[in-house]
Amino acid sequence: MRAIILILILAVVVLIGAIATGLLDISQTRSAKAPDVAVSQNGITASGGQAPTFDVETGTVSVGAKSTNVTVPAPTVSVNPAGNDAQAVANNAQ
Numbered sequence: 001m002r003a004i005i006l007i008l009i010l011a012v013v014v015l016i017g018a019i020a021t022g023l024l025d026i027s028q029t030r031s032a033k034a035p036d037v038a039v040s041q042n043g044i045t046a047s048g049g050q051a052p053t054f055d056v057e058t059g060t061v062s063v064g065a066k067s068t069n070v071t072v073p074a075p076t077v078s079v080n081p082a083g084n085d086a087q088a089v090a091n092n093a094q
Contacts, residue, residue, distance in 0.1 A: 022059060023058065023059040024056070024057075024058055024059070025056070025057040025058075026054055026055075026056050027054065027055050028052055028053070028054050028055075029053050029054065029055045030050070030052055030053040031050075031052055032049070032050060032051060032052040033049050033050035034049050035047060035048055035049035036048075036049075
């Protein structure tokens with residue numbers, strides 16, 4: 001039960017974030033109308049209502065890479081066997 005509540009809270013936070021950043025735009029295009037209900041001697045009759053409609057626009061995200069070549073200098077690595085620490089220190093000082 002706690003996991004379901006946590007997931008619902010997370011979904012609401014993500015939805016609020018999407019609307020706040022402009023990634024999601026929801027606007028109501030038609031309002032709701034409750035059905036007309038009439039009570040008579042024969043019973044209750046209801047005539048149609050109207051459900052609301054919404055227009056939802058989502059943003060786009062583009063992912064790509066630039067096609068330019070870049071030269072990156074690579075570091076040099078030297079490995080010295082054990083016991084040659086004094087020689088390695090002397091070589092690095094030069």
